[in-house]
Amino acid sequence: MKNKELLKKLKEDAFKFSIHDLMNVRIFLEKDMQYLPKDYKETYLKGQIMYFINTLNEVRKKNEDELEDFEIDENILNKLYDRINRFKCGIKGEDSFIKLASIVVPYLVFIAKKPLHPVGIRFPGGKHIVEKNGIYYCPVKNRQENEYSLCEFCICKGIEEI
Numbered sequence: 706m707k708n709k710e711l712l713k714k715l716k717e718d719a720f721k722f723s724i725h726d727l728m729n730v731r732i733f734l735e736k737d738m739q740y741l742p743k744d745y746k747e748t749y750l751k752g753q754i755m756y757f758i759n760t761l762n763e764v765r766k767k768n769e770d771e772l773e774d775f776e777i778d779e780n781i782l783n784k785l786y787d788r789i790n791r792f793k794c795g796i797k798g799e800d801s802f803i804k805l806a807s808i809v810v811p812y813l814v815f816i817a818k819k820p821l822h823p824v825g826i827r828f829p830g831g832k833h834i835v836e837k838n839g840i841y842y843c844p845v846k847n848r849q850e851n852e853y854s855l856c857e858f859c860i861c862k863g864i865e866e867i
Contacts, residue, residue, distance in 0.1 A: 706777050709769040712816055718808045719764040726801040730754065733798030741829075748827060756823040760809045763817070777815050785811060785858050792853070814858045821859045834861060842867055 731754060738746050789806045793799055813819045820841045824834050832844035843861035850856065 706779050706782065708775050708777055708816060709772055711777055711782070711811060712764075712767060712769050712772065715764050715808050715812050715816075716767065718804070719761055722761060722805060722808065726804060727758070729798035729801035730757075730805050731798070733796055733802040736796045736798070737794075745827065745829065752823055752826045756826075757805055757809050760813060760817070760819075761805065764808060764812050767816070772816070781858070782811065782815070785814065785855070788853070788855055788858075810855060810858070814860070818860050820861045821855055832864070835864070835867075837867065 731750075734750055734754065738750060741749070786807060789803055789810060792803055792806065810821060813821055820834050820843065822834055822843070824836050824841065827833050828845050830844070834841060834843045836842075841861040842864040843856075843859065844864045846856055846859065846861050846863040847865070
C-alpha cells in the first residue's frame with residue numbers, strides 16, 4: 706500500500722470520528738488508568754488526549770500531495786492494527802479508543818514519523834521522551850515489549866542510546 710492511500714483512508718476515518726467518540730475515549734482511558742497515582746494520571750491523561758486530538762486534526766488537514774510517495778509494508782500495518790484491536794477488554798469507551806488509535810497511531814508511525822507519546826510527557830519515575838537532533842528517545846522503549854505494547858512500531862529509540 707502506498708502512503709498516500711493510507712492517508713486517504715485515515716482522513717476518511719478521521720472525519721467520521723465524533724465528539725461523542727472523544728468523550729468515550731476519555732471514559733475508557735480514565736477507567737484503564739484507574740490505579741495510577743492521581744497526580745501522574747491526570748497529567749498523563751490530559752497530555753495523551755491532547756496529543757491524539759491534535760494529531761487527529763493534523764490528519765484531517767494533511768494533503769496527500771504534500772507527501773513523497775512511498776510503499777508501506779502491509780504486513781507491519783496489519784500487525785499494528787491487530788495490536789490495536791487487542792485493547793478490547795470490556796471497558797466502556799474501548800470501541801472509540803480503538804477507532805481513534807486506528808487513525809492516529811498509523812499516521813504517527815507511517816506518515817508523520819513521530820513518537821506515539823508527546824515529547825515531554827512524564828512517565829513513571831519522572832522520565833520523558835526527548836528529541837535530540839531530530840531523533841526521538843524514549844525511557845520506556847525497551848521495557849514495554851509485550852503482546853499489547855505498540856512500542857515496537859514507534860519511531861523512538863531507547864534513551865540509553867543517547
